[in-house]
Amino acid sequence: EDQVTQSPEALRLQEGESSSLNCSYTVSGLRGLFWYRQDPGKGPEFLFTLYSAGEEKEKERLKATLTKKESFLHITAPKPEDSATYLCAVQAASNTGKLIFGQGTTLQVKP
């Protein structure tokens, strides 16, 4: 069964304190791993797509990496505006449509 597990569930950081969020997955043929950011009361906002092990993508203070079993979202020197829930999702080769989401990591960055 295709499955995504994110850890930790919640993370509190001080402004400037770098850290990483983990997304572990089991999927029968990975077609894409997606990271989204979701603010309270809003829909998920697309951040990155990773396709194969070893791939990395960066956007401002965020960097996403991918191995055969997990993905990391590294946050460097976070700011309070980075506070949000970060969602990881996978798309399997057996299904070109649906995304399978993890439960998310809620990040709070204190000034």
Next chain:
Amino acid sequence: GAGVSQSPSNKVTEKGKDVELRCDPISGHTALYWYRQSLGQGLEFLIYFQGNSAPDKSGLPSDRFSAERTGGSVSTLTIQRTQQEDSAVYLCASSLVPLAGVEQFFGPGTRLTVL
């Protein structure tokens, strides 16, 4: 350009009533998806429309749920005889093409509360 829009933003209904939720995808996007996000739960896939092909309904939780997409654009999700466990945020997403690995863009969601 305009993103995915959904209406209404909030819907409160009584148990047993039918509700309709609307989604306007990004112009030109051929694939449309519905997901549900319950309190404390992750996003759960409901249904996927891909161009003119038959929709993938594998995620619909019961036969009280149905969806249609008219003219390859607007979609309506209908829930008949609503139950309290249907209370959730219903999210719509669209993608440019129905291909694996293509990012999906989400709307703001409709928060459904069943009393």
